Amino acid sequence: MYTYLMLLMLFCIGIAVTLICIPMLNRMLDECGMIRQNFRGDLIPVGMGIVFIPAMVVNSVILLFSNVDSERMLSIYILLFGIMAMSFAGIIDDSIGNRNVTGIKGHFKSMFKGKLTTGGLKAMLGGLVGLLISVTISKSLSGIIVGTLVIALSTNFINLLDLRPGRAIKVYLFLIILSMPFCSNFNREIMMIILPSVIAYFYYDLKALAMMGDAGSNVLGVSLGIFVVLSFNIKVQIVWLILLILIHILTEIFSLTKIIANNKVLNYIDKLGRN
Template sequence: MTIIIISFVLGFISTKIFIGFFKGMLTQAGIVRQNYMGIMIPVGMGLVFLPYIIMNACIADYFHDEKVVPYYILGVIAMSLAGVVDDLVGDRSSSGFKGHFKALFKGTLTTGAFKALFGGAVAFLISLSFTKEIFEIILNTLLIALATNFFNLLDLRPGRALKIYTVSCIPVLIFSSEVSRLLLGGMLSSALAYFWDDIKARTMMGDSGSNVLGASIGIIAAYEFGIWTKIAILAALILVHAVSEKYSITKIIESNRLLNYIDKLGR
């Protein structure tokens, strides 16, 4: 437990230090995008999570010689880099799985289709490390892939994805092993360190950040939970994705007084 606390504190402090450097790097490189208020701000700030993710994986690997550690770090970094592609050259002319794959079938590879295909392949590779049972491989693959994309769907307003991530991490941390608590706890500390910049719309973490949130919690859930718990989580993720194909998540939140209050809290 002591090493988990130390890791959490280190993650928060180090990420706070990294934020200024990454913000300056992205601004100087002209990697900016108009946010929902029409203000140009740095995008791709999710890269700020990567330094401590690697540092924390080193700590986890030193204290816990478990197979999940290298696959966790592989999955999170790979998903983040897939998000970088969308942050840099993303085309917003297509949206949703339906839109991206419709374009693909017409011979056009969108960044969204690339993320889905690449993310699915990464999720499949990680699933193979947990089990050789066909059903569970498929289950883990879908859970990791959809969890990753779930936070993409949420990251349309400042602080929204990070609020849901923080709440979602709590039960996963409670019911996980020590190595998973160390890995996910370190990621959570980085997310909390970045939270203020995000909710005040000073920067956008972009897909390079939201992918990290989803992949980190998806991989740990796939590794730690039993079949029925994973089926329940996957069913919820499928439902959210199905709804998002027809309706705006933002409009659904804004139409509910309580959800809208929570969503705007802190902005």
């Protein structure tokens, strides 16, 4: 009973805090000139992914207050650290990012030539964040390597999806909800740190009222990677890692948007609810 009441409380508080913050942050970004053309050419605020942070902090405080177990508290701080770090990298890319270089391959090519792009900084930071978290969670070399790659590639995976309104959040929600029945009760509570905020913001992203930008897609991606590493054994992590590698190889060769557009089922789901 306690678990379900805690989940309900975290859900309601996360929704409420996010809905209160959305109009204020939307106006702030607009007044600061943080606006960009979307795929339709409309100018809308970008970087709205920072709206996930207030509710995340509030729900983390509640969970930390209600848990005295050091391992559980460490898991909360791991998620907080990962989200804060990647949101920071994302807002840098949203505000001063250069769009001349695209794709993870392109960013690494630039780095090897001595030119650091904001996308390259984001990829590098994603790897380092994944490494730090994996070393904290696992002491085996295989666990550290797999965990690092899972967190880093999960972050970039959601970033790859965030090219059309609602697409990245749809995939994120599907994967998180799919995994919840197989997680422990506490890991479900961990998920509730960020999940309610994403649900509350979903309408604004789907209707192209604002862009969450890398400040948002990084948060979703890194939280997904951390959930996988915290909740599942290394066999499951390896399966997810193989899928991530295949997706990244595919997107380096083909356009993900074209792949979705050419598939009737995927195209229908992709456009569902969008204006």
